[in-house]
Amino acid sequence: xxxxxxxxxxxxxxxxxxxxxxxxxxxxxxxxxxxxxxxxxxxxxxxxxxxxxxxxxxxxxxxxxxxxxxxxxxxxxxxxxxxxxxxxxxxxxxxxxxxxxxxxxxxxxxxxxxxxxxxxxxxxxxxxxxxxxxxxxxxxxxxxxxxxxxxxxxxxxxxxxxxxxxxxxxxxxxxxxxxxxxxxxxxxxxxxxxxxxxxxxxxxxxxxxxxxxxxxxxxxxxxxxxxxxxxxxxxxxxxxxxxxxxxxxxxxxxxxxxxxxxxxxxxxxxxxxxxxxxxxxxxxxxxxxxxxxxxxxxxxxxxxxxxxxxxxxxxxxxxxxxxxxxxxxxxxxxxxxxxxxxxxxxxxxxxxxxxxxxxxxxxxxxxxxxxxxxxxxxxxxxxxxxxxxxxxxxxxxxxxxxxxxxxxxxxxxxxxxxxxxxxxxxxxxxxxxxxxxxxxxxxxxxxxxxxxxxxxxxxxxxxxxxxxxxxxxxxxxxxxxxxxxxxxxxxxxxxxxxxxxxxxxxxxxxxxxxxxxxxxxxxxxxxxxxxxxxxxxxxxxxxxxxxxxxxxxxxxxxxxxxxxxxxxxxxxxxxxxxxxxxxxxxxxxxxxxxxxxxxxxxxxxxxxxxxxxxxxxxxxxxxxxxxxxxxxxxxxxxxxxxxxxxxxxxxxxxxxxxxxxxxxxxxxxxxxxxxxxxxxxxxxxxxxxxxxxxxxxxxxxxxxxxxxxxxxxxxxxx
Numbered sequence: 243x244x245x246x247x248x249x250x251x252x253x254x255x256x257x258x259x260x261x262x263x264x265x266x267x268x269x270x271x272x273x274x275x276x277x278x279x280x281x282x283x284x285x286x287x288x289x290x291x292x293x294x295x296x297x298x299x300x301x302x303x304x305x306x307x308x309x310x311x312x313x314x315x316x317x318x319x320x321x322x323x324x325x326x327x328x329x330x331x332x333x334x335x336x337x338x339x340x341x342x343x344x345x346x347x348x349x350x351x352x353x354x355x356x357x358x359x360x361x362x363x364x365x366x367x368x369x370x371x372x373x374x375x376x377x378x379x380x381x382x383x384x385x386x387x388x389x390x391x392x393x394x395x396x397x398x399x400x401x402x403x404x405x406x407x408x409x410x411x412x413x414x415x416x417x418x419x420x421x422x423x424x425x426x427x428x429x430x431x432x433x434x435x436x437x438x439x440x441x442x443x444x445x446x447x448x449x450x451x452x453x454x455x456x457x458x459x460x461x462x463x464x465x466x467x468x469x470x471x472x473x474x475x476x477x478x479x480x481x482x483x484x485x486x487x488x489x490x491x492x493x494x495x496x497x498x499x500x501x502x503x504x505x506x507x508x509x510x511x512x513x514x515x516x517x518x519x520x521x522x523x524x525x526x527x528x529x530x531x532x533x534x535x536x537x538x539x540x541x542x543x544x545x546x547x548x549x550x551x552x553x554x555x556x557x558x559x560x561x562x563x564x565x566x567x568x569x570x571x572x573x574x575x576x577x578x579x580x581x582x583x584x585x586x587x588x589x590x591x592x593x594x595x596x597x598x599x600x601x602x603x604x605x606x607x608x609x610x611x612x613x614x615x616x617x618x619x620x621x622x623x624x625x626x627x628x629x630x631x632x633x634x635x636x637x638x639x640x641x642x643x644x645x646x647x648x649x650x651x652x653x654x655x656x657x658x659x660x661x662x663x664x665x666x667x668x669x670x671x672x673x674x675x676x677x678x679x680x681x682x683x684x685x686x687x688x689x690x691x692x693x694x695x696x697x698x699x700x701x702x703x704x705x706x707x708x709x710x711x712x713x714x715x716x717x718x719x720x721x722x723x724x725x726x727x728x729x730x731x732x733x734x735x736x737x738x739x740x741x742x743x744x745x746x747x748x749x750x751x752x753x754x755x756x757x758x759x760x761x762x763x764x765x766x767x768x769x770x771x772x773x774x775x776x777x778x779x780x781x782x783x784x785x786x787x788x789x790x791x792x793x794x795x796x797x798x799x800x801x802x803x804x805x806x807x808x809x810x811x812x813x814x815x816x817x818x819x820x821x822x823x824x825x826x827x828x829x830x831x832x833x834x835x836x837x838x839x840x841x842x843x844x845x846x847x848x849x850x851x852x853x854x855x856x857x858x859x860x861x862x863x864x865x866x867x868x869x870x871x872x873x874x875x876x877x878x879x880x881x882x883x884x885x886x887x888x889x890x891x892x893x894x895x896x897x898x899x900x901x902x903x904x905x906x907x908x909x910x911x912x913x914x915x916x917x918x919x920x921x922x923x924x925x926x927x928x929x930x931x932x933x934x935x936x937x938x939x940x941x942x943x944x945x946x947x948x949x950x951x952x953x954x955x956x957x958x959x960x
Contacts, residue, residue: 249273249275249276250271250272250273250276250278250338251271251272252271252431253271253428254271254424254425254428254740255268255269255270255271257413258424258740259413259416259421259875260413261412261413261414262412262413268412268739270615270739270740270741270742271338271428271431271740271741271742272337272338272339272741272742272743273742274613274614274615274616274742275613276742277614278337278338278339279336279337279339279340280337280339280340280342280343280743280744280747281340281343281747281751282340284324284328284336284340285336285340285341285343285344285347286347288321288324288344288348289343289344289345289346289347289348289751289755290347290348290755290758292313292317292320292321292344292347292348292351293347293348293350293351293755293758293759293762294351294758294762295351296313296316296317296348296349296351296352296355297351297354297355297758297759297762297763297766298762298763298766299351300313300351300352300355300356300359300763301355301358301359301762301763301766301767301770302766302770304355304356304359304360305359305363305767305770305776305786305788305791313348313349313351313352314345314349314352314419314420314423314730314733314734315419315422315423315426315882315883315887316883316887317344317345317348317349318341318345318423318426318427318430319426319445319883319887321336321341321344321345321427321430322341322426322427322429322430324336325341325430326430337431338427338428338431338741338742338743339741339742339743339744341427341430341431342427342734342737342738342741342743342748343743343747343748343751345423345734345737346734346747346748346751346752346755347751347752347754347755348755349730349734349752350393350727350730350752350755350756350758350759351759351762351763352730353393353396353723353726353727353729353730353731353752353756353759354389354393354723354726354756354759354760354763355759355763356684356726357389357392357393357684357719357722357723357724357725357726357727358385358388358389358719358722358723358760358763358764358767359763359767359788359790359791360684360688360722360790360791360794361388361688361715361718361719361722361790361791361794362385362388362389362715362719362764362767362791363767363771363776363788363791364715364791364792364794364795364798365381365384365385365712365715366771366775366776366777367776367777367788367791367792367795368708368711368715368795368798368799369777370708370711370712370715373708374708374709374712378768380642381768382764382765382768383642384642384643384716385764385767385768386760386761386764387634387638387642387760388716388719388720388723389719389723389756389759389760389763389764390756390757390760391631391634391635391638391720391723392665392719392720392721392722392723392724392726392727393723393724393726393727393752393753393756393759393760394627394631394727394753394756395628395631395661395662395665395720395724395727396665396669396723396724396725396726396727396728396731397727397728397731397749397752397753397756398624398627398628398631399665399666399669399724399728400669400673400727400728400731400732400735401618401619401624401749403669403670403673404618404732404735404745405616407673407674407677407732407735407736408732408735408736408738408739409616409739411677412739415674415677415678416514416515416516416519416677416678417676417677417680417733417736418511418514418515418680418882419676419680419733419882420676420677420680420733420736420737421514421875421879422510422514422878422879422882422883423733423737423879424736424737424740424741425441425875425876425879426441426879426883427737427741428740428741429441429876440873440876440877440880441876441879441880441883442880443880444876444877444878444879444880444881444884444949445880445881445883445884446884447506447880447881447884447942447945448506448507448510448880448881448882448883448884448885448888449884449885449887449888451506451884451885451938451942452505452506452507452884452885452888452889452892453888453892454938455504455505455935455938456888456889456892457892458912458913459912459913459914459915459931460913460931460934460938461504461931461934461935461937461938462504462928462931462932462934462935463503463504463505463935464501464502464503464504464842464935465501465502465504465842465932465933465935465936465939466483466499466500466501466502466842466932467483467484467489467492467493467499467500467501468482468483468493468499468500468501468560469481469482469483469493470482470483470928470929470931470932471928472914472918472924472927472928472931473915479924479925479928480928481924481925481928481929483929483932483933485929493560495539496536496539497535497536497538497539497558497559497560497563498531498532498535498536498560499531499560499561499841500531500841500845501840501841501842501845502842502845502846502849502935502936502939503842503843503845503846504846504935504936504938504939505846505885505889506881506884506885506942507881507882507885507889508843508846508847508849508850509846509849509850509853509878509881509939509942509943509946510850510877510878510879510880510881510882510885511680511847511850511878511882512846512847512848512849512850512851512852512853512854513850513851513853513854513874513875513877513878513946514680514854514875514878514879514882515678515680515847515850515851516851516854516855517848517851517852517854517855519678519832519851520844520847520848520850520851520852521848521851522828522829522832522833522836523832523833523835523836523839523844523847523848524836524844524845524847524848525833525836526572526575526832526833526834526835526836526837526838526844527836527837527839527841527844527845528836529568529833529836529837530564530568530569530571530572530836530837530841531560531564531568531841534567534568534571535560535563535564535567535568538563538567539558539563541558542558543555543556543558546558546563546566546567549566549567549809549811549812550566550567550570550809550812551807551809552566552796552800552807552809554566554796564841567812568837569837569838570809570812570813570816571812571813571815571816571819571834571837572816572834572835572836572837572838572839573689573690573812573813573816573838574812574813574814574815574816574817574819574820574834575816575817575819575820575830575833575834575837575838576687576690576816576820576831576834576835576838577687577690577813577816577817578816578817578818578820578821578830578834579671579820579824579829579830579831579833579834580667580668580671580687580690580831581667582820582821582824582830582831583670583671583674583831584667584670584671614744615738615739615742615743615744615745616745617744617745617746618745618746618749619746619749619750627753632658632662635658635661635662635720636654636655636658639653639654639657639658639713639716640654643657643709643712643713643716644657644709644713646709647704647705647709647710647713648703648705649702649703652702652703653699653702653703653704653713656698656699656702657695657699657713657717660691660694660695660698660699660717661717661720661721664691664694664695664721665720665721665724665725668687668691668721668724668725669724669725669728670728671687671725671831672684672687672725672726672728672729673728673729673731673732674831675729675831675832675835676729676730676732676733677732677736678832684722684725684726684729687721687722687725688718688721688722688725688794689718689793689794689797691717691718691721691722692714692715692717692718692794692797692798692801693797693801693808693813695713695714695717695718696714696798696801696802697801699713699714699802700801700802704802706802706803707802707803710802711798711799711802711803714798714801714802715794715795715798718794718798727752727756731748731749731752734748734752735748770786774786776788776791776792816834816837819833819834820833820834846939849939849943850878850943853874853943853946853947854871854874854878856947857870857871857874857947857950857951858870858871860947860950860951863955865955866953866954866955868955869953869954869955870950870951870953871950872953873949873950873952873953874946874950877946877949877950878946881946914927914928914931
């Protein structure tokens with residue numbers, strides 16, 4: 243060990259983030275010939291603790307704020323911190339590969355929470371637990387098996403594509419979240435120095451910046467030209483951001499509203515994504531908000547209902563128009579883009595399947611190099627685990643879900659086939675989205691799955707009503723978790739490729755850890771169903787929003803409920819848009835994703851990407867440009883990490899303070915509320931915070947640009 247240890251690099255290779263030249267080979271920080279601790283007691287124990295903590299936290303925040311959290315970044319920082327603590331206590335520092343396996347064990351928390359929270363609370367939203375008289379134990383098993391089986395399927399389906407995403411496409415996919423996590427782990431392995439210091443101060447900058455916005459409320463987290471709102475006591479006061487006839491006309495008549503997220507996280511994410519992909523995403527948003535919504539503005543609600551008859555479509559404001567029309571176009575576009583992506587990747591899929599079948603029929607040995615850093619689970623293991631999972635899925639649907647319906651065996655076979663086929667098809671789409679833009683349209687693809695499932699099962703004889711809705715929801719839940727697992731696991735694979743971990747150990751760690759995460763997430767969902775709940779009742783007057791579950795519940799009710807209408811025209815039009823984009827050689831998936839995601843996310847990411855573009859052109863010397871860009875990746879990674887962690891803490895503390903009213907700290911910190919209490923008009927406070935948000939975001943971008951320009955060739959990151 244001692245003779246091999248010096249061969250472990252202390253920084254990332256120069257070609258870690260760029261495409262390889264012909265004949266060039268990437269050598270990870272821990273080369274294949276070197277053996278270091280990887281799966282150890284400390285990695286397992288710490289990974290389990292992080293799994294439980296972040297399963298509960300991610301579930302709570304996803305249901306409260308409608309946003310999943312990227313658990314890899316905060317867990318990687320905690321893992322590096324543990325390594326430093328152990329070193330100071332006289333023990334050895336954790337190896338890079340131990341930290342990678344900590345992530346493989348613990349990040350299943352975010353995987354399972356994201357996939358489950360988007361679907362399973364719909365059981366309570368649709369009151370299926372009451373209508374079907376489900377006991378607590380039965381309900382626990384009903385929910386628990388969905389993320390567990392889905393996570394295992396997602397891992398198994400992604401294994402044949404690992405080499406394509408992480409090796410064959412090296413340097414072609416940016417892996418924004420993966421890059422941020424990678425820089426944290428690499429800087430921690432270096433034991434300090436310039437890289438670690440850049441991460442530390444950019445992390446602290448994001449913490450302070452987001453604290454000023456999220457806790458002190460000195461400026462708004464979203465800048466807008468439309469309506470701004472602020473709480474004045476128990477009431478919410480809404481006013482126009484700009485009090486003049488021009489913007490009043492744009493907001494109320496034209497319905498053209500611009501918005502910009504001001505969080506530090508977005509600057510970092512945009513910097514890593516790059517201008518090309520960010521521009522395509524934002525173009526989708528611009529089509530939604532500045533073309534389609536204004537075109538719909540003159541129509542009456544009755545006319546708009548012809549496009550989308552959803553019963554909740556009762557408002558003709560810009561936000562409502564986007565939610566019920568362009569956003570559904572985006573869902574149709576995402577579905578068509580997924581099919582197009584599968585067709586384009588058909589050669590890769592066939593090649594991977596040929597390799598898999600060759601391994602199964604030939605030997606137990608994976609095809610390709612046999613070194614430690616390129617070994618997957620044996621194909622025999624993949625086949626056995628896959629067959630056991632499929633059998634468990636069939637028994638689950640037959641005896642838990644479809645018991646008591648007409649033709650339960652036939653419907654079970656169809657449901658299992660749908661879950662397997664759709665999960666397999668969309669696995670590559672989810673992995674691609676994470677690899678390129680670090681955001682996977684899980685909810686959109688889940689809705690698409692539910693549409694397909696509903697149509698097929700209804701055609702096969704599934705009756706409308708509670709059992710039909712439950713069956714459709716659970717198929718969607720399995721697929722949703724499979725996509726979530728594929729999206730996160732592809733990042734783990736890339737981290738392993740960059741750093742030199744064993745793919746086989748990552749795969750087994752993720753599969754085994756999904757059992758613990760599924761139990762923790764299920765328990766949290768059931769606990770929160772009682773307090774504060776997901777539906778407003780006298781017992782739960784202030785329920786959690788659970789927006790995705792409500793959306794999916796509405797879609798299921800529209801298709802499989804006793805009454806309901808489906809916006810086929812919007813889905814079909816979105817699919818046509820995706821096809822047209824492909825014909826002009828524009829990637830339809832990020833474009834459709836831009837139509838589906840809120841405008842403020844995409845515009846701020848575009849600004850961050852523009853900062854990266856300016857940095858990359860800030861000098862005529864190629865070495866200087868590279869040093870500045872590499873430092874920018876470090877700064878961006880720190881901003882992502884700091885912004886994510888402080889945001890989680892602020893939301894969690896605020897919710898606890900609101901639920902249990904233990905203190906008045908949150909209200910005391912709120913600068914806006916204190917200004918209103920001092921006699922300042924709420925409208926003035928809201929408008930000021932709105933403007934300050936744009937100014938603060940611009941200042942943050944300038945700081946990032948200035949800091950990157952200070953880099954010198956000898957000071958650039960790996």
